[in-house]
Amino acid sequence: MTDARRTELADFLRTRRERLTPDDVGLPSGGRRRTPGLRREEVALLAGVGVTWYTWLEQGRDINASVQVLEAIARTLRMDGQERWHLFQLAGVTVVAPSAPCPGVSPADQAVLDQLDPFPAAVLSRRYEILAYNRAYNGLAGDLDAVAPGERNQLWLFFTHPYWLDLCIGNRAEAAAHLVGTMRAGMAEHLDDPLWTGLVRRLREASAEFDGLWRRHDVVDHPMPAKDFRSPAGDLHLQLVRFTAGQLPGGARMMVYTPRDDVTRVRLEQLVRAEPAQRLHAV
Structure with missing residues (x-):
């Protein structure tokens, strides 16, 4: 993965994280927050991944993410079908049927x-x-x-x-x-x-x-x-x-x-x- 792709992936994850609140995902707010959205450790917890690993991913470090982990992150960050596809493309993972919506219920x-x-x-x-x-x-x-x-x-x-x-x-x-x-x-x-x-x-x-x-x-x-x-x-x-x-x-x-x-x-x-x-x- 190129530096530009890693940077784009990191920025995309950060913006998806910052648009969510603890209430959106069923977590206590924990009082005032210095930055908007969820904390990195909260995303890691909900997605079932290590905090350090997820932090490195958001920092654009040269690490690999499996399909299952990317899928868990996409669900945790409430990505729609287009966002999920974009996430996989940035991570260099090819998936079939890009037009298929990300599973979710109304x-x-x-x-x-x-x-x-x-x-x-x-x-x-x-x-x-x-x-x-x-x-x-x-x-x-x-x-x-x-x-x-x-x-x-x-x-x-x-x-x-x-x-x-x-x-x-x-x-x-x-x-x-x-x-x-x-x-x-x-x-x-x-x-x-x-x-x-x-x-x-x-x-x-x-x-x-x-x-x-x-x-x-x-x-x-x-x-x-x-x-x-x-x-x-x-x-x-x-x-x-x-x-x-x-x-x-x-x-x-x-x-x-x-x-x-x-x-x-x-x-x-x-x-x-x-x-x-x-x-x-x-x-």
């Missing part, structure tokens, strides 16, 4: 999710990024608010997060194979896209379970509607309903879990009551 979409409580509901991208969720889903997922935005990916959490490794009741092997099979089927259109290939490479390095399933080359195009999960409120027996709509970004879909029995319905209500009323849901 306030109206979030309002729909919130109204669905106590039924767990979330919006997922085609790469299984969890773009938004309601209180019930947050309780079921083991507190996504505590997970860095760049790590809020259903595949990544399912195969690497301690809570999610023990989330399924009885049918984890079947659920794991189904997830990997649908990911492989969806990736057929994105074999040259580093956002997809990078996620798969990262998963194969982090999880022997995922790597073994990926090597099988199985593809799946049918749903797995029945879901059984452990939760703080007790075991949940759920039915998955999936919605797609033109308003959702980039082929995203809304996933809604409804109870298969009355006991589960009561436990879902308990799960929601245990969750704080106000949260920052969207990624």
Whole structure:
């Protein structure tokens, strides 16, 4: 990367950071600030990267950024599709379909999710990024608010997060194979896209379970509607309903879990009551 490109990248990140406030990203303001916008350490925290590394990036130093890290920074700084594409171009990373919008949901979409409580509901991208969720889903997922935005990916959490490794009741092997099979089927259109290939490479390095399933080359195009999960409120027996709509970004879909029995319905209500009323849901 040339000096001019590094300088342009640094200035672009700084201006995107300075336009946001702590309230925009669900952080306490911490009193008066000498400079506008978020602090560098706040961006680093939300994106799940080191403070020193992010500072160097904003200073235009000669360092490399992976696709996953750039994606996390783009989400943290609330970049739209054009800004995200510009970020990747400045960083010297080629991505497919530059016109594709950066995943995100509207306030109206979030309002729909919130109204669905106590039924767990979330919006997922085609790469299984969890773009938004309601209180019930947050309780079921083991507190996504505590997970860095760049790590809020259903595949990544399912195969690497301690809570999610023990989330399924009885049918984890079947659920794991189904997830990997649908990911492989969806990736057929994105074999040259580093956002997809990078996620798969990262998963194969982090999880022997995922790597073994990926090597099988199985593809799946049918749903797995029945879901059984452990939760703080007790075991949940759920039915998955999936919605797609033109308003959702980039082929995203809304996933809604409804109870298969009355006991589960009561436990879902308990799960929601245990969750704080106000949260920052969207990624």
